[in-house]
Amino acid sequence: xxxxxxxxxxxxxxIVIMLIGTLITLPQLNHQATIIGxxxxxxxxxxxxxxxxxxxxxxxxFMQLYGFLNxxxxxxxxxxxxxxxxxxxxxLLCNSFYKFxxxxxxxxxxxxxxx
Numbered sequence: 001x002x003x004x005x006x007x008x009x010x011x012x013x014x015i016v017i018m019l020i021g022t023l024i025t026l027p028q029l030n031h032q033a034t035i036i037g038x039x040x041x042x043x044x045x046x047x048x049x050x051x052x053x054x055x056x057x058x059x060x061x062f063m064q065l066y067g068f069l070n071x072x073x074x075x076x077x078x079x080x081x082x083x084x085x086x087x088x089x090x091x092l093l094c095n096s097f098y099k100f101x102x103x104x105x106x107x108x109x110x111x112x113x114x115x
Contacts, residue, residue: 013113016113017110017113017114020113021109021110022106024109025102025109028102028105029102033098034098034101035101044097045067046064046075046076046084046088047087047100048066048091049064049065049066049067049075049076050076050089051089051091051092052066053065054085054088054089054092061076061077062074062076064076090103090104
């Protein structure tokens with residue numbers, strides 16, 4: 001048995017997880033639509049604000065400078081700032097909410113399946 005066959009035999013579940021994640025994400029890929037739930041706009045505003053802060057090198061931990069109609073709300077400090085900055089960076093790298101949602105959905109499905 002070769003090393004590749006041995007690795008496939010030992011890690012077959014990763015392939016199954018990726019296939020299931022792809023099957024769950026496939027309807028969204030076919031319709032090319034962003035799914036927005038009850039809190040979707042709120043969280044998208046958080047991530048957009050942080051992405052613009054990173055892009056413009058204008059960091060404000062407390063005030064929302066770009067999202068929420070530039071209202072200066074205190075949101076990032078209350079709702080998990082580290083996660084917000086990580087997702088803001090991912091959004092900046094993805095360049096659109098659609099790509100961001102596909103990437104994070106697949107990443108979460110893979111992570112939860114692997115765990």
